Amino acid sequence: MSLRRRILPGTRVQRLHSSHSYGAVLLLVMATFVFIELAGDAPWTASALLLFQAATLVVALWTSGVAKANAAENFGVLLVAIVGAVALILWKGDTLEGLVGILSAVLTIITVVVIGLGVFDQGEINGQSVIGAITIYLMLGYVFLFLYGLIGTFGKAPLFAQGTDGTRAIRIYFSYITLATVGYGDYTPGTPIGRVTAVTEALMGQLYLVTVIAVLVSRMRPKRRPETD
Numbered sequence: 001m002s003l004r005r006r007i008l009p010g011t012r013v014q015r016l017h018s019s020h021s022y023g024a025v026l027l028l029v030m031a032t033f034v035f036i037e038l039a040g041d042a043p044w045t046a047s048a049l050l051l052f053q054a055a056t057l058v059v060a061l062w063t064s065g066v067a068k069a070n071a072a073e074n075f076g077v078l079l080v081a082i083v084g085a086v087a088l089i090l091w092k093g094d095t096l097e098g099l100v101g102i103l104s105a106v107l108t109i110i111t112v113v114v115i116g117l118g119v120f121d122q123g124e125i126n127g128q129s130v131i132g133a134i135t136i137y138l139m140l141g142y143v144f145l146f147l148y149g150l151i152g153t154f155g156k157a158p159l160f161a162q163g164t165d166g167t168r169a170i171r172i173y174f175s176y177i178t179l180a181t182v183g184y185g186d187y188t189p190g191t192p193i194g195r196v197t198a199v200t201e202a203l204m205g206q207l208y209l210v211t212v213i214a215v216l217v218s219r220m221r222p223k224r225r226p227e228t229d
Contacts, residue, residue, distance in 0.1 A: 022063055022131040025115065028056045029138050036145075037169045043092050045168070047085035050100055053107040053142075054081030060111045064118030077107070098153045105146035112139050125216055133212050137179075140208065144175045144201045151194055161190030179205035 032052045039045040058074045061067040067074055080103070088100050119132040145168070152158070152165030159165045166174065166187065174187045178201045189195045 022115065022118070022128050022135055025056060025060050025063055025111075026131055026135045026138075028052065028059060029135055029142075032056070032142070033138075033172065036172045040169075041167050043088055043097065046097055046100055046104075047088045049168075050081050050085050050088075050104050050107075053104045053111070054078055056139075057107050057111045057114070060114045060118075064114050064121075066114055066117070081107070094153050098150055101146050101149045101153065105143060105150075108139055108142045108146065112136050112143070115139075120215075129216060133216065136212075137205075137208060140201070140204060141172065141175045141179050144179070144197065145172045147197055148175060148194070151191070151197065155191060155193065157191050159189065159191065159194050161188045163190075175201065178202050181206060 032049070035045075035052065036049065039048065054077050057077055061071070061074060061077075062069050084100050084103050088096055115132050115136050119129050119136070148159060148166075148171045149168065152171070155165075159171075160174075165171075170187065177184055178198050181202050189198045
């Protein structure tokens with residue numbers, strides 16, 4: 001009996017194995033990166049980034065079959081993001097910006113978990129599991145982007161040894177360079193918490209690639225040949 005036939009009608013896994021595609025999530029992640037690189041650091045850009053993260057989570061919830069398109073969870077996520085975005089534009093301030101950064105990080109982490117759930121529930125190596133795994137890897141860079149932002153906002157010393165907290169564009173650049181363990185050296189963390197965070201990101205980037213590849217390979221299923229009489 002095939003996997004589809006064993007799935008109960010209306011279940012999350014059935015919705016997962018429908019025509020939903022992680023390609024939409026990946027496009028949102030890439031669009032967010034372009035926005036960060038081009039938009040600058042005005043308060044409205046932090047608000048827009050929060051809305052990007054909320055939209056990515058909503059699409060991931062639907063794609064992974066966790067929630068239907070019109071589910072209350074989706075509206076709740078969007079409502080919280082809109083309230084936080086508007087509040088930051090109206091009142092500004094480092095504290096509020098830090099709270100919005102925390103909320104963005106939380107939404108990103110939840111998105112990673114949701115996509116991971118959908119990838120593992122594929123039960124086989126296919127296009128969706130591969131795209132989902134790539135999306136998770138890219139989103140790890142965003143998680144650490146927000147962590148570096150929080151260190152820069154609330155830390156007493158500059159984030160980088162070069163004497164600056166860097167712009168958001170610089171921090172996302174530093175995050176991905178660290179995640180990929182390239183290490184150009186043009187920006188280096190200048191505080192103990194910054195160094196610990198950077199080392200953690202580098203280790204996670206390498207361990208993710210190794211463990212995800214191993215898990216995906218272990219879940220490979222050979223295609224069954226049609227039975228003959």
